[in-house]
Amino acid sequence: MNKHARLDLAAPALNTQGRPTLRVLGTAISLLEALRHRAEADLGINVVFDNNDFLTTQHKAAQEPATYDIYDQCFHNLDIVWYWRAVQPIDLKRITLWSEVNELTKLGHIGPNPRFGQGDAPVKKLYVQSNLALGDQPSGLISMLPTTHNFDSFAYRTDVGSAGANMASWAALLDERWTGRVALVDEPAIGIFDAALAARAAGLMNFDNIGNMTVDEIDRLIDILEERKRAGFFRSFWRTAEDAASLMVDGKTDIQSMWSTGINILSGRGVPVEQSVPVEGYRAWHGGLCLSRQLHGRMLDVAYEYLNWWISGWPGAVVARQGYYISTPERSRAYLTAEEWDYWYGGLPARSELPGPDGSACIRKGSVRSGGSYWQRANNIAVWNTTMDEHNYLVRRWMQFVGRA
Incomplete structure (x- = not known):
């Protein structure tokens, strides 16, 4: 056929x-x-x-x-x-x-x-x-042939972010104590869910289906974000992991959307940072x-x-060193050291310094990946990145919110 x-x-x-x-x-x-x-x-x-x-x-x-x-x-x-x-x-x-x-x-x-x-x-x-x-x-x-994947949340500086705050909930991302020190990822089908999970966890609004919002729900969520923006709550909106990491390296943010590659950059620079393990689940x-x-x-x-x-194995080992997973993990295991496998997939403390994809050390000895093993993290998903039915409307509202419209 x-x-x-x-x-x-x-x-x-x-x-x-x-x-x-x-x-x-x-x-x-x-x-x-x-x-x-x-x-x-x-x-x-x-x-x-x-x-x-x-x-x-x-x-x-x-x-x-x-x-x-x-x-x-x-x-x-x-x-x-x-x-x-x-x-x-x-x-x-x-x-x-x-x-x-x-x-x-x-x-x-x-x-x-x-x-x-x-x-x-x-x-x-x-x-x-x-x-x-x-x-x-x-x-x-x-x-589409499934390849790289991951489970994201937000990152915070442990030297300031954990002081009297609950960092194990998405609600922290909209906590007013961080006014002027917060950043979101500027991609509608991603950033909207960081914001939605935070708004729901903070009790600011609910959704019939957070993975497929209605126009009214999009409007209410963007209104919440725009009110925060007018009050100076958001420091920036970023589009690459490098830009996200730079915000913390430069001392501009304490809490923000973050990807694994950004975490690795920050860890390599000695910035005290942690990825949250939200009780509500990952994006x-x-x-x-x-x-x-x-x-x-x-x-x-x-x-x-x-x-x-x-x-086939080797590419999956490279993406593991970024903090990502591959759809055929056992194939990649042969191309990772036992220490790398135990850290990236097993959720165990690093027994030695571990390299990033470029070969330079990015994980310090004794570090533990937040969230546990691959299988623990994979069983703690709240929502997947999604192109919703109202995606076109969302894009227009999002671009107005971040100032690109």
Whole structure:
């Protein structure tokens, strides 16, 4: 059954003879130079990264599918790209390690007593149905190969943030004691959930479904945030992990949205920082790889080789050193030292200094990753990053709030 025939495959592929060049469109989350160089060496190809912020990447993926071969993004950024048929289904018969991809992706949870987070759990958009809709009913085709993922919350300076405050709740992110010392991530489908989890935990408002807010709920939440902004509550809004870390390094914030890569930067700089383990649960995200609709022939083969390479072990070890997880963790275990595995996946104290993805030390001996093991963290998800039904409205309101409209 050839479902691919319904897609437009007219655009030419790059370099179909000789050493092919694979063009990967994505963000700084996974477009690391170490990965690019290793892929070139292992696969005998040229790899070109097109690195952008989330919104730029999503818009380019949807509107310019002939400019890339691989779309490296997150499940919550898939809807618009899939709607425009910018990417084609992935044939599971060509994914050699599919049986080893873990259940967090395939089922939405791990373990016997899981918390199935609200929002865009990857399984809801994983399988391609007979009518080309996306759903959780297993089929022979998937929309995106699951790769990197993590469980985020907020970070705070332990030298000031823990003084008389409950930092084990999202409510801390909107606590007025931090006025002028707070920052949020400036990406609508991410920052809105940090704010929503905080507002709900603080008792400022409730949601019928926090993963799919109504227009009225979006308005009420943005109104709360705008009132805080007018009072000088927010110091900044950031768009990259490096920018987030710089805010704390420069002494501008005490508490803020934060990603694992930012935590690692701060730890490496000696900044006393901790990621919160909110009792309400984490905001989770899951990345993956899509195939551009223009791929066929030799370049389609090359793209499948790249997809299989990504979950083969070595790349997962690199992303582990960023503080991220991979969908085939046992494959990556062989490329991590026992000390690295115990720290990043096992939740145990670091028995020695541990390197980041660039090889320099980023984890100090004795450090413990907040939240425990991978399996503990994966069972504490409140909501997944999500593109809601009212996403377009949310983007307009969010841009007005952060001052970009």
